[in-house]
Amino acid sequence: MPGRSIALMLSILLAACGFHLRGQDDFALPFQRLYLKSPNDYAPFTNELKNAIQANNVQITNTPEQAQLTLQIVSEVTDKQILSLSGAGRVLEYRLQYRVSLRAYDLKQQEWLVPQEITLRRDYSYDDTQVLAKQQEEAMLYQNMRGDAVQQVLRRLNHAHPPL
Secondary structure (H helix, E strand, O other), X not given: OHHHHHHHHHHHHHHHOOOOOOOOOOOOOOOOEEEEEOOOOOOHHHHHHHHHHHHOOOEEOOOXXXXXXXXXXXXXXXXEEEEEEOOOOOEEEXXXXXXXXXXXXXXXXXXXXXXXEEEEEEEEEOOOOOHHHHHHHHHHHHHHHHHHHHHHHHHHHHOOOOOO
């Protein structure tokens, strides 16, 4: 019994301090209907963003005329750069970069979010004797950056407002 009461006490303390799991943010977005304009409607980023927006009780509309706000994903770009080489000329480290450009505006073309870019970077070591494992690590890093970018878009939308 004392173990249960300690666990209960700890969970109450964590909840009281505002702790929550990463990715479990609840935003009170300042609109109820959004049109998402993207160069690729079936890209993983677009799908994750749609799901996150809908999870915050915002309806994704089929046309901009039905929406209070249009979120335009201008571009989504991944990049991979060599950070360091061994003396033999083999790659030791890579830097992955993930960039998303976006803007948001209403039916009157008033900017709610001025054009901006989210840039995320991750470095990882590379070993050419473990090619498959390193490819999986790279894919996982891109997936994590995509999730981070979705959360950043939601935070920016949470603070978006029409010009005064």
